[in-house]
Every structure is written in C-alpha cells, then in structure tokens.
Amino acid sequence: MSATEPRLPTTAPTPGRETKLFWEALADDRFVLPRCDRCGHVVWYPRQFCPVCHTMGVSWFEASGRGSIYSFTVVRQAYGEWKPFVPYVIAYVELHEGPRVLTNIVDCDPDSVAIGDPVEVVVDRSPEGAGVYRFVPVTRRR
C-alpha cells in the first residue's frame, strides 16, 4: 500500500461508533475487515452486528487487500468535484475474503479494465489525512 497524492476526489468519511476502527486503520495504511466472533463470517458493510448469525460480537482482522473485479463502469459524465476526473472507474471488487465492495479502480487506463482482473488495495488520503480504500490492477501497478 502507498499513501501518495489522492488519485481521485477523496472525502473524509464520517466514522460512526460502529466503524471508527475501520477508518482509523485506513488512516494508518491498514485495510481491516470485521469478522463475526461467533460464526466467523466476514461482514460487509462494516458494522458491529453479524447479519448471518445475528449476534453483536464482531472483531477486526488484517485483510489480504486483494480481490478481483466483479463488475465495473467507466464514468464519462460526472458532476461537481468529480467532473474534471472523467473518465474514471467505479467497480465492485470481490475481496478474497468474500465481500463485494464498491470502490474505484485507479492507476490504470480505464478502457483496459475488465471483469475478473486481479486487484489490490491502495489508500488515498483526504486533505484531513483520513484514508479511503481504492484498488489497482495487480499486473499494472506502478
């Protein structure tokens, strides 16, 4: 993982009581996921409740940060602060741990992106120093 200039507009997320540790880890360049203490299920979106076994004990673990593209789109018409950044890629990345997470694919030619491509996580920083997770194609990573 690297913490360079943000590749796309990067807004500081609003950490809630249930997700504070997730965002704190990202600010520290670590991508963690929540796992149910009881059934071991990896929960997404992050929360302190397991929607599979319906219990409240959930702990964080260091994730692989790797996955593959489940679906994607190249945005060619955007608004506001995103407008100057077209074309850019929004994708669902299927993490090795199971969840499909919405994100951006960065550091690549948008027209080269394909479903199934392997990717790994990078952290972009907001002006305030908060971290958000994006993904880069593994084979094309600089």
Place this chain on the structure above:
Amino acid sequence: MTIRGKAHIAGAFEHPRREIPDRTLPQLHAEVATGALADAGLSFDDVDGFFTDSMAPGWSPITMAEYLGLDHLSYFDNTESGGSSYLMHVGHAAAAIAAGKCNVALITLAGTPRSDRGRMRGGGNMGPDSPFEWLWGTTGPVSQYALVAQRHMYEFGTTSEQLAWVKIAASRHARHNPNAFLPDEVSVDEVLASRMISDPLHLLDCCVVTDGGGAIVVVSPDVASTLDRSTVSLLGHGEAPKHMHDGRIDLSYTGGVWSGPRAFEEAGLTPDDIDYASIYDSFTITVVVTLEDLGFCEKGKGGPFVADGALEAPHGRLPFNTDGGGLCNNHPGNRGGMTKIIEAVRQLRGEANAAVQVPDCEVAIVHGTGGSLGNRSGAATLILGRADA
C-alpha cells in the same frame, strides 16, 4: 387468503405536463388526486384510505391529507420503495380494503426533478451503508445500473444493440402519445451513437427526467359496483426487497424473482396469460433483467428476447409500455411506478392510444423497481384483469 378480486382500480390519472415550474408539489398532488377521483366518479369526501411516498411534503401523509382536505381517513400509509412504492401501495390498499379497514383508497405521486435541476440535490437519508458507497463518484443511478448492465453482458453475452431494442420499442409507442416527452422514433444506430454516460449505458439507454405525477383510486368491489366507469380488478400482488446481502450482492437478478411468482400464484396465472406488460424502465437494462426474473424468458436470454420486436404493440409477443414508458414518455419525480400502473389500466379499459391498444387485452402485468438494482431495491408486481373478463 388471496387478494384476487378483493379490490378494483376505479380511477387513474397521469398529469399531462412534463415540465411544471409553476406548481408546488402539494398543488401537483391536488391536481392528480382530483383527476383520478373524477375518473372514478368519486369525490374527496369518499376517500377513507390515503397512500403517498416520502417525497410528499410534510412529515407524514397527514400533512398532505390536511392540504387536500381528506377528512375521513381510517387508513394511511407511506411505504417507501422508490419508484415501486405505488405498486406496493395498490397491494397494501387492497389488503386494507379486504380487511375492512377502508373502502376508497387514494394513491398519489408528484415530483418536479426537471424544474428542480440545479436548485436541489436530492441526497436522500444517510444509512449505515452510506459511508462505504458515497465516496466513489457515483453519478446517481446511472453508474449503479451500468454495473448491472456490464455484469449482464459478461455473464450472458448481452449486447448494447439488444438493450437498444428496448428503447426502440418504447420510442415507437411514444409516437402515438401526444403528451410524450420524447415523441420521436429512434433507431438502434441512434441509441448506439448517443453519448456514453457510464459504460455500457448510453444517453438513450436512460429514462427521461420529468416533472409531474399521477394518482390511482383503489376501491372495494361493493364501491366498484356502484360506479359507471369500468374498473380493473387486482388479481395478484407480490413485493420483495433485495439488498446487498451482506456484501455478497449478485447483480444478475432483481427482487422480481420473488415478487413475480407471488403475484402470479395469487392470480392463479402464468406469464403465458399476460396480454400486456408495464415493465419498469429506468434504463434499458432494467427491462431486460426484469423480463427474465418474471419468467417471460430464461435467465440470461433477455437480450435476445427483446431484440426482435417482441415488446412492440399491438402484435409483439409481449407488448410493453405502450405510453412510451419512462424511456420516452414520462418518469415523474424520477419514479416510474405510477405511470406503469396507469398505462396498464388504460390497456385493460381499451383506452390506450389506438395504434398501440392491444386487442382483447384482458390480463396485464405491472412491475416496479425502486431504488437501485446496483445495490438495494424494492420489487413489486401486480397482475391486473379487465373487470368483465
């Protein structure tokens, strides 16, 4: 227990305008309510059930009930499921009528997103999911549905040309609708040549943004029997939410896989019995994936199904959205469910535009999709029948 035959749609009204900067939202609710009640031959004083959505001004349906002067309500509801809300309202109204909770239910929708452009940004309510989905430059529903379309193409070989055929059929129907926002027929080439908004969805794969609204009046069979106007019988209703399923979302299907069979079972009918279909068409892909889920073709075969004129009225295999749908006619308030019901009522009454009236139209299906198929959505299906059929 079934809803079949327990409630009738007696009145339906679509606001004729598509850009309405000179009306407030409450005024539009009043206009469409007046229109639907007049269509039914009923008055505001007859209304004892009221259903509207969370876009309606005020903290509760009570606010609009006060504005409209609905003084005899024994039942009200604002089930929110985006564009599919109004189909759910019909189902809920019918259940309430069947349970004796009300006899005349008014359902209203109004919205002015065209006139509000640049003045308002609808942010919606923050959910616990929002911090994980709002950081990526999503462009409203377009980028979300683009993810669905891309995956459909990957899994099933669906093509942009096949998607375009949905728009072609809608545009051919819109030619006959004097109120249609986009009344001109377009070709496959024109769809494919329109600018790419969010791959693989072009501008002409997207529905229109219009002001307006509509209203429906649902009544008990006893009330229906007193009316001069022909009514439409509710034969079946099904609804279902589909969410991200703990981040394991499967983009290949909609909640129609649950709502459709429930509605068909209640009606005692199958897709083969359907004469006309109002299918939610926020985007061309919405129609393709929905037709698969409702059982009109196999999963993954929606592309070939729509590509041979099957959706064109009056003689296609499954005439759909004969008003021009959301793709060409109207998508008031960014919500297409109400207009879908209204066109089905027109078809069953034999009051569709003559060139697209389905001959001997006895049974219609209406399907609504609310929210986004790219993350979480509400599906609702209604089966409607001509009252005398």
